[in-house]
Amino acid sequence: MARIELQNIAKNYGPVEVMRDINLEIEDGEFIVLVGPSGCGKSTLLRMIAGLEPITDGEFRVDGRRMNEVQPRDRDMAMVFQSYALYPHMDVARNMGFSLEIRKAPSQERAGKVHDAAKTLGLTSLTARLPKALSGGQRQRVAMGRAIVRDPSAFLFDEPLSNLDAALRVEMRLEIARLHQRLETTMIYVTHDQVEALTLADRIVVLNAGKIQQVGTPLDLYERPANRFVAQFIGSPTMNILEVAPADKGVLLKDGTLIGISPGTGHASASDLGVRPEHLNIVPEAAAHFSGTAELVEHLGSDTNIHARVPDIGQVLVRQHGHFPLKTGDPVHIAMELDKVHLFAPDGQRLEPVVGSG
């Protein structure tokens, strides 16, 4: 069990600053997902928590105790590597029991714990195999088993599912969720996949270019993204961003249409309007905010994605529930659900929209 605090954490590689001002408090038992595009510093942050990478500046505490200088082996954390990092010369059972072997646990206890973990993960028939005789999914399970056997105070995962195929990824995602429910141990999980983040996390930390963009529950991030980056990173398909100009009673789209929402008085003026594809609707012409032509219609069964080209405004993606009878080239009239629209200042920060005021 561990409560983890990061205070003003910074990381430099030589003269290059890759991370700064990282402040984060992780409650005991919480499932935290670090998400962000490739190269934003997720692994670096996780490795600093693990102790594999020195912390340049700031303080890292576990249960109130400063841990910056503590060796990885004394941090009582288990890590699942993206590459799995199974010991190639040890069979599955020894791989899983290695941490106990190093700590000189009695072999009885070791065998018991390995057996239990193998059973939970469905690896019982494979314990005598070498890693090279396992499939990718099985290796992934062994890597998880190795972490479970330790019974650590926190689990660290670095993109554990990114080398699996899509079906297996969904299955393992469920398994990790179940594992967290059962163990109730603090978990810090790194991924670049926002779907994994949204489905697994108690709270998500969105990183970009070495800085925290927003921390919040999946619903927070979806409903009230703190800036344009988070807005576009979270949610699939990506949020539409339309350029707007401030006006008297709302904002003006590029084609001159007045939209009756604004950041409210006393705030910076909005330069962008964000609206998710699922919050756009195909409507009769009279009710539309803007109109265009369907350039591409994707029938996904459960949903229909309509990529529309709107004169003066540009490309807009509309998602309609179920099958929507529309073909490429058809004219489309689109309306926004105004209570679901987001506004952003020129610097990308969120502005709280007020519907109908001026």
Place this chain on the structure above:
Amino acid sequence: MSVHRHSSPLAVTGKYLALALYVGFALFPLYWLAKIAVTPDKLIYTEGTALVPSSFTLENFRTVLVATDFLYYFRNSLVVSLTTAAITTCIAAAAGYAFSRFTFRGKRLVVAIMLITQMFPLLMIIAPIYKIVAAVGLLNSLTSLIIVYTAFNIPFATFLMQSFFDGIPKDLEEAGMMDGCTRFQALRKIVLPLTLPGLGATLGFIFTAAWSELLFALMLINSNDTMTFPVGLLTFVSKFSVDWGQMMAAGVLALVPSCLFFIFIQRYLVQGLTSGAVKG
């Protein structure tokens, strides 16, 4: 990963023919060595170019083993080569690991200096080396050879070992450290078992290099007691007025330890020991 293709019988024949030609070309000198070693003295000149001698004898081997100092030379070479190989490999393994895993001040400088040492023709430095060895009173000793060979082989062996360490994912050690190892335990329990092929290759390479070295051995050793095998082979020439049969017999015997050594380390040279460590 192997791709199976159906090739025409002609292509297969051609492939094996090319292989056979190559092997024949490479092994022919060895065959000739063995052939002369078992040819009776009186036939060496009369049947000089015959591929197979008309009669065989083991007399040359008997003479070499019983009537010459060959066994001395042999023992000296063995001591020098084994010690050199062992010391060099230990140092090279440590240095190679450091180069592979750590960044430290002066790393590039050390690498550059090591590369530069490999650029000098040995002939240029043989006189200074002689001076130094003479000054510390190590002439005519096997120790001098061991020191010189070790010094000259360390750079190459270090680069070789570094490339083997580079081939072992860093993740493995880090996983070990997360699992409770100190860096040294991770090295011993995880990296070392995976480096055995590399250690084997380095040992074998250095052993062979030391075993066949002539230049320094010739310069630094004069007394019969401490002669290594290649130098001893030269004394064969003068002593027996180029007794080809005995010289070749000695040559064949000299191949034995190299062969044994490689057979012994061969099982560590098998590749793919790290397969299965990472990814799927």
